[in-house]
Amino acid sequence: MNRINPSKLLLSKWTAAHPQNREKHFLVTELLRDDEGTVLKVELQAVLTKRSEWYDWQVLKNSDSWKLGWN
DSSP: OOOOOGGGOTTOEEEEEEEETTEEEEEEEEEEEOTTOOEEEEEEEETTTOOEEEEEGGGGGOTTTEEESOO
C-alpha cells in the first residue's frame, strides 16, 4: 500500500502497474476539493496520449495498480 499525503498529490508522477493502450506514465494535473479543502478526486493525465481521467485519490494507495514515480 502506497502512503500518500493527498495535499501533495498535485503534479506527482505515477506508473500504472498494468498499462493499457501504451499508457504507462501519468501525471496528477488537478485536484478536486470540497468546501473544507479536503481532496476528493485527482485528474490523472497520461503522458503519452494526454488523455485525462478523474479518479478517487485513494485508488493511488493500491500498490498493485499504481507505483509512485515513473518506473
